[in-house]
Amino acid sequence: MFDRRTVGVLILAAGKGTRMKSNLPKVLQPVLEEPLLFYPLQAALAAGLENRAVVIGHGGDAVQTYISAMSPEVRVIWQHDQLGTGHAVQISKEWWNSFSDILVIPGDAPLLKSEILIDLVKAHIDSPASCTFASFITETPAGYGRVVRDSNALSIVEEKDASEEQKKIREVNSGIYIFRTPDLLSNIDSLANDNVQGEYYLPDVVGLMYEQGKSVEALCFDNGTDFQGVNSPLQLAEATSILKQRILNHWMSQGVKCADPSSVFIGPRVRLEGDIWLDPFVQLYGNTEIGDGTHIGSHSLVRNTVIGKSVDIINFVSIIASEIEDHATIGPFSFIRDNAHIGEGAFVGKFVEIKKSSIGSGSKVPHLSYIGDATIGNHVNIGAGTITCNYDGVAKNPTHIGDRCFVGSDTMLVAPVSLGDDSFTAAGSVITDDVPEGALAIARARQKNIEGWVLRRKGSNQEGGKE
Ligand code: UD1
Numbered sequence: 001m002f003d004r005r006t007v008g009v010l011i012l013a014a015g016k017g018t019r020m021k022s023n024l025p026k027v028l029q030p031v032l033e034e035p036l037l038f039y040p041l042q043a044a045l046a047a048g049l050e051n052r053a054v055v056i057g058h059g060g061d062a063v064q065t066y067i068s069a070m071s072p073e074v075r076v077i078w079q080h081d082q083l084g085t086g087h088a089v090q091i092s093k094e095w096w097n098s099f100s101d102i103l104v105i106p107g108d109a110p111l112l113k114s115e116i117l118i119d120l121v122k123a124h125i126d127s128p129a130s131c132t133f134a135s136f137i138t139e140t141p142a143g144y145g146r147v148v149r150d151s152n153a154l155s156i157v158e159e160k161d162a163s164e165e166q167k168k169i170r171e172v173n174s175g176i177y178i179f180r181t182p183d184l185l186s187n188i189d190s191l192a193n194d195n196v197q198g199e200y201y202l203p204d205v206v207g208l209m210y211e212q213g214k215s216v217e218a219l220c221f222d223n224g225t226d227f228q229g230v231n232s233p234l235q236l237a238e239a240t241s242i243l244k245q246r247i248l249n250h251w252m253s254q255g256v257k258c259a260d261p262s263s264v265f266i267g268p269r270v271r272l273e274g275d276i277w278l279d280p281f282v283q284l285y286g287n288t289e290i291g292d293g294t295h296i297g298s299h300s301l302v303r304n305t306v307i308g309k310s311v312d313i314i315n316f317v318s319i320i321a322s323e324i325e326d327h328a329t330i331g332p333f334s335f336i337r338d339n340a341h342i343g344e345g346a347f348v349g350k351f352v353e354i355k356k357s358s359i360g361s362g363s364k365v366p367h368l369s370y371i372g373d374a375t376i377g378n379h380v381n382i383g384a385g386t387i388t389c390n391y392d393g394v395a396k397n398p399t400h401i402g403d404r405c406f407v408g409s410d411t412m413l414v415a416p417v418s419l420g421d422d423s424f425t426a427a428g429s430v431i432t433d434d435v436p437e438g439a440l441a442i443a444r445a446r447q448k449n450i451e452g453w454v455l456r457r458k459g460s461n462q463e464g465g466k467e
Pocket residue numbers: 012013014015016055056079081082083084085086087088106107108143144145146156158172173174175200201202203229231
């Protein structure tokens with residue numbers, strides 16, 4: 001893609017993130033339910049840069065667990081003592097010295113777009129520069145390193161080390177750089193930490209290279225939004241709101257409709273087909289996919305779920321890690337979770353929880369039921385109040401219900417238990433034994449009517465006293 005030069009991407013994510021005031025490492029703080037670190041990893045990949053490594057340290061075990069689960073091909077490098085961004089690059093040179101160029105990006109800049117990385121890498125590869133870095137102009141430069149340019153100098157000065165004059169500079173360092181490997185290698189061990197924070201600053205490499213007469217380029221962008229770092233809870237919320245709007249704009253341009261985009265949240269891994277309607281206060285997260293013609297009603301949450309075409313999610317529905325087939329109807333007030341599978345045209349209704357169960361096509365669980373660890377066949381009717389008693393206090397047990405069964409209202413299915421095809425249970429039954437195909441099971445006390453009982457009781461009360 002980029003000439004014949006190979007580019008490695010090093011993401012710096014070892015810092016403590018003190019300003020977050022949280023036990024969760026900063027790069028795992030969520031934006032639309034994905035950790036901050038997801039975004040630079042994804043931006044690099046979308047730019048065609050597959051050789052990626054992440055420097056981890058603070059809270060590193062959790063960060064490593066995330067990387068192994070989500071992107072096992074990404075190299076993890078430990079920085080046990082976080083002595084600065086320059087130190088982070090120093091200790092990872094064994095990894096990057098095999099590439100012709102090395103792109104360094106911060107782990108806490110979730111708004112970074114792949115287009116910017118492509119522009120930066122291209123500008124660098126097409127020039128003789130030893131280093132090309134991205135800077136931007138901002139009216140609020142506080143917290144960023146300032147780009148100091150004069151006739152015979154180019155360097156980056158950190159806010160804490162800057163003079164009052166330098167603090168007024170509005171061109172700041174984005175923290176994104178690409179270096180020619182041999183030039184970085186010959187400078188990375190020369191960094192000093194004689195600054196206010198006592199850290200080894202990566203941006204100091206820029207000044208060192210410039211002093212050696214090497215070519216250093218700053219690619220200056222007008223709009224700083226894409227580079228915005230996240231250091232505090234306020235910045236986390238700001239990044240979330242910008243990303244959320246970007247993602248919504250994208251999906252609306254593809255045909256998705258929402259009456260109130262400001263209250264709809266869609267995560268970056270969600271995939272939507274064109275003609276989908278999202279009501280106010282809908283949240284779609286994780287690895288979720290939704291088909292054409294589907295409607296998601298207000299106050300519904302869908303996470304890591306595949307929903308087919310023309311599905312109607314009425315409202316107040318939560319669906320987690322499950323699959324809903326075409327033309328199904330769900331809600332209002334349903335909770336579907338843990339690998340539940342709702343078949344084509346099936347109906348799950350009011351105050352129903354479905355856990356780790358499959359509901360066959362055309363089957364109905366309309367009201368007030370708990371269905372757990374069950375397989376339910378096609379065209380089954382589950383009466384109101386039916387419950388699978390799947391847990392005996394020790395283990396979870398399965399329930400099997402065949403095709404075309406009619407389960408009467410308020411049936412307790414004490415698992416493990418199995419209902420054959422076309423069987424029927426009487427309302428209020430407690431089913432503890434398997435029901436054969438085509439049979440009716442009645443498991444309840446027979447009703448007894450005691451004639452005249454009420455009148456007799458009234459009579460005896462009157463005899464007993466006047467109060
Ligand atoms: C850094 C730059 C600053 C720039 C800004 C852009 C330095 C010294 N300053 O400041 O010029 O304007 O980014 O956002 O680089 N990290 C490590 N190991 C460490 C220290 C930090 O991996 O020892 C990681 C952090 O986890 C973070 C990134 O490096 O993801 C940047 O560190 P941070 O402390 O946020 O630097 P800034 O103060 O934002």
